[in-house]
Amino acid sequence: MEKPFIEKRVLADQAKLDPEDWDVFRRSAHAMLEAAIDHMQRAEEGRVWTPFPEDMKVSLGVPVPQQPTDLDKVREQIETLLPYGVGNTHPRFFGWVHGSGSPGNLIAEIAASALNANLGGRDHGAIYVERQVVEWCRQIMRFPSSASGLIVTGTSMATVIALKIARDRALGWQSRSDGIGNTRLVGYTSEQTHSCVARAFDILGLGSAALRKVPTDADYRLDLNALEAALAADKASGLTPFTVIGTAGSVNVGSIDDLNTLSAICEKEGLWFHIDGAFGALGMLCDAVRPKLAGLEKADSVAFDFHKWMHVNYDAGCVLIRNKDEHLRTFSERPEYLKGKERGLAAGHPWPVDFGPELSRGFRALKVWTQIVEHGTTKLGNVVERNCDQAAYLGDLVSASNATELLAPVALNICCFRVVREGMVEQELDALNEEIVIRLQEEGTAAPSTTILRGRVAIRVNITNHRTRLQDMDVLFDRIVTLSGTEPHP
Numbered sequence: 149m150e151k152p153f154i155e156k157r158v159l160a161d162q163a164k165l166d167p168e169d170w171d172v173f174r175r176s177a178h179a180m181l182e183a184a185i186d187h188m189q190r191a192e193e194g195r196v197w198t199p200f201p202e203d204m205k206v207s208l209g210v211p212v213p214q215q216p217t218d219l220d221k222v223r224e225q226i227e228t229l230l231p232y233g234v235g236n237t238h239p240r241f242f243g244w245v246h247g248s249g250s251p252g253n254l255i256a257e258i259a260a261s262a263l264n265a266n267l268g269g270r271d272h273g274a275i276y277v278e279r280q281v282v283e284w285c286r287q288i289m290r291f292p293s294s295a296s297g298l299i300v301t302g303t304s305m306a307t308v309i310a311l312k313i314a315r316d317r318a319l320g321w322q323s324r325s326d327g328i329g330n331t332r333l334v335g336y337t338s339e340q341t342h343s344c345v346a347r348a349f350d351i352l353g354l355g356s357a358a359l360r361k362v363p364t365d366a367d368y369r370l371d372l373n374a375l376e377a378a379l380a381a382d383k384a385s386g387l388t389p390f391t392v393i394g395t396a397g398s399v400n401v402g403s404i405d406d407l408n409t410l411s412a413i414c415e416k417e418g419l420w421f422h423i424d425g426a427f428g429a430l431g432m433l434c435d436a437v438r439p440k441l442a443g444l445e446k447a448d449s450v451a452f453d454f455h456k457w458m459h460v461n462y463d464a465g466c467v468l469i470r471n472k473d474e475h476l477r478t479f480s481e482r483p484e485y486l487k488g489k490e491r492g493l494a495a496g497h498p499w500p501v502d503f504g505p506e507l508s509r510g511f512r513a514l515k516v517w518t519q520i521v522e523h524g525t526t527k528l529g530n531v532v533e534r535n536c537d538q539a540a541y542l543g544d545l546v547s548a549s550n551a552t553e554l555l556a557p558v559a560l561n562i563c564c565f566r567v568v569r570e571g572m573v574e575q576e577l578d579a580l581n582e583e584i585v586i587r588l589q590e591e592g593t594a595a596p597s598t599t600i601l602r603g604r605v606a607i608r609v610n611i612t613n614h615r616t617r618l619q620d621m622d623v624l625f626d627r628i629v630t631l632s633g634t635e636p637h638p
């Protein structure tokens with residue numbers, strides 16, 4: 149039989165995306181590795197944040213490349229990006245909540261990329277690594293052995309997953325096929341909540357207004373009496389409370405809710421108890437913080453990040469669910485071609501796709517596994533403890549000076565304070581403190597951020613950074629006191 153159009157097809161067969169010359173490729177890859185290691189080795193040097201240059205923004209704006217570019221040229225372009233990160237790898241990055249990353253991840257990422265595994269499911273090594281990481285997390289968080297979990301991008305996604313289970317359970321899982329109709333579910337969290345919780349309510353079709361933001365006490369912890377009152381009022385008006393979201397490490401000040409009492413309230417009321425422990429939950433790694441998290445182990449679900457206080461390079465987070473059956477009931481829905489088999493590559497049920505919204509997923513778990521194995525939980529816990537001590541030290545500096553005042557108790561790893569100046573009204577003080585933070589960022593000395601506490605602008609120093617040393621607190625504080633004499637922008 150004559151084979152159709154064979155010549156044309158043989159020609160097309162030669163086009164592939166592998167290198168023409170592997171030795172050339174090898175040299176380029178090694179050069180990138182060297183540049184990456186140099187970059188990481190110098191993480192403590194120089195400026196914290198350097199703005200991305202205007203000419204580089206412009207030079208990115210080329211039309212879609214239609215022709216190939218030499219890999220060495222591509223690598224050179226990639227290398228020019230390295231100096232322009234957020235600054236979170238530097239020991240004096242204190243803004244928002246960012247982890248500082250670690251070099252060991254580089255090795256894991258290279259291997260993960262080489263493997264190019266899809267962790268939606270199937271029976272292969274990467275799946276077992278992810279399962280083991282989830283199992284370690286279960287042990288760290290002291291969840292029962294019946295718990296399940298998933299490695300995700302971060303706490304935002306973890307929150308959506310956890311609250312979908314809460315929602316579907318509350319609606320008897322009918323919502324999976326019928327939607328939520330005009331059911332009127334409401335949930336509760338503290339006014340110090342992270343915005344991702346309201347976003348999850350929005351995404352899940354409940355509406356962000358269905359999330360009640362309960363006032364906090366003097367220590368920025370959810371006020372339990374106010375919660376009981378809100379629950380009673382909503383029930384009286386015909387609404388259906390379904391969840392309470394406790395905060396273990398609030399993003400503004402690091403406060404930790406009374407998780408034991410919240411758990412008891414949830415049990416009494418039949419509510420799903422979720423915990424946002426994005427960074428704070430990893431306090432479970434150290435003896436100094438673990439007691440403050442008492443009750444975490446009783447939650448129905450907890451969401452937390454590896455990329456914050458465990459310094460896994462972006463991005464990686466986790467959701468743990470106490471009841472594996474409810475977890476599966478919420479997400480598992482296998483079409484015929486994905487049905488689990490007993491043998492062969494399609495075995496190993498249940499798969500990660502049965503525990504979350506994504507089918508194709510990368511091998512994030514490998515860098516988490518690497519981090520835990522390389523450093524061990526004792527050392528990782530010591531970093532957490534040291535950061536808390538550094539925040540407390542900064543708090544002491546602030547309290548001892550006439551130029552500054554503390555705006556919230558230092559509960560964990562965050563110190564919120566402001567510069568005060570004789571004769572300035574509140575509005576001027578707000579502007580002055582904003583200005584000081586921008587100056588610190590622009591001059592490259594340090595990168596704290598600001599927040600609003602009880603209506604006042606605070607300089608917010610968050611320390612989730614294994615490179616920070618006590619003397620960085622002195623550098624930061626001395627510079628802030630010096631800058632306290634500056635004039636705010638008009």
Ligand SMILES: *Cc1c(COP(=O)(O)O)cnc(C)c1O
Pocket residue numbers: 245301302303304305342344397398399424425426427453465
């Ligand atoms: C960072 C953070 C989140 C969101 O986590 P992502 O990993 O950024 O999605 C939620 N809650 C708290 C308290 C956080 O600090």
